Amino acid sequence: MSKNPDSKKVSRNDFYESVYEIVRLIPRGRVTNYGAIAKVLGTAGAARMVGYAMNHCLNRQDVPAHRVVNRAGLLTGRHHFPEENSMQQRLEAEGLVVIDNQIQHFDQHFWDPMSEIEL
DNA sequence: GTTTTGACGGCGG
DNA sequence: TCCGCCGCCAAAA
Numbered sequence: 001m002s003k004n005p006d007s008k009k010v011s012r013n014d015f016y017e018s019v020y021e022i023v024r025l026i027p028r029g030r031v032t033n034y035g036a037i038a039k040v041l042g043t044a045g046a047a048r049m050v051g052y053a054m055n056h057c058l059n060r061q062d063v064p065a066h067r068v069v070n071r072a073g074l075l076t077g078r079h080h081f082p083e084e085n086s087m088q089q090r091l092e093a094e095g096l097v098v099i100d101n102q103i104q105h106f107d108q109h110f111w112d113p114m115s116e117i118e119l
Numbered sequence: 120g121t122t123t124t125g126a127c128g129g130c131g132g
Numbered sequence: 133t134c135c136g137c138c139g140c141c142a143a144a145a
Contacts (some may be wrong), residue, residue, distance in 0.1 A: 032125075034127055034128085034129090035127065035129095038127085038128095044128095045127090045128070045129090046127090047126095047127040047128055048125055048126085048127050049125085049127090050122095050126085050127080050128070051125070051126035052124095052125060052126080053126095054126060054127085058120080065126080068126075068129085069126085069131085070126075070127060071121085071127070071129095072127095073130065075126090076126050078126085079126080079128030080126060091132065111121055
């Protein structure tokens with residue numbers, strides 16, 4: 001055990017990849033929040049960081065960022081999409097109901113990454 | 120190397 | 133019950 005900087009915490013480089021991977025695992029018609037992802041990564045409380053990583057993943061179509069919202073089910077990140085309505089439209093296209101940037105029955109469509117992270 | 124921001128979350132008044 | 137403040141972690145300026 002010379003260094004062993006952080007076995008529990010994910011490396012900064014893996015942090016982004018982990019976020020992308022988790023978001024990528026989100027099934028169609030499901031949504032999750034930042035806190036849940038951050039918690040799975042081992043950095044609970046770094047929910048802001050998750051959103052930060054997402055901002056870089058907008059270029060990646062492999063990462064359905066539109067399925068990630070805040071814990072209130074509000075499309076907080078819609079303003080960062082190419083089209084402000086694109087996020088809501090995509091969610092609706094997946095069978096979700098979004099009214100006024102608010103996902104209806106959010107808890108019902110909520111998807112817990114922790115259920116798929118370890119496998 | 121230090122400071123500020125940032126797609127949030129939880130707790131207090 | 134509703135509104136507001138502080139805290140956490142990392143990256144960019």
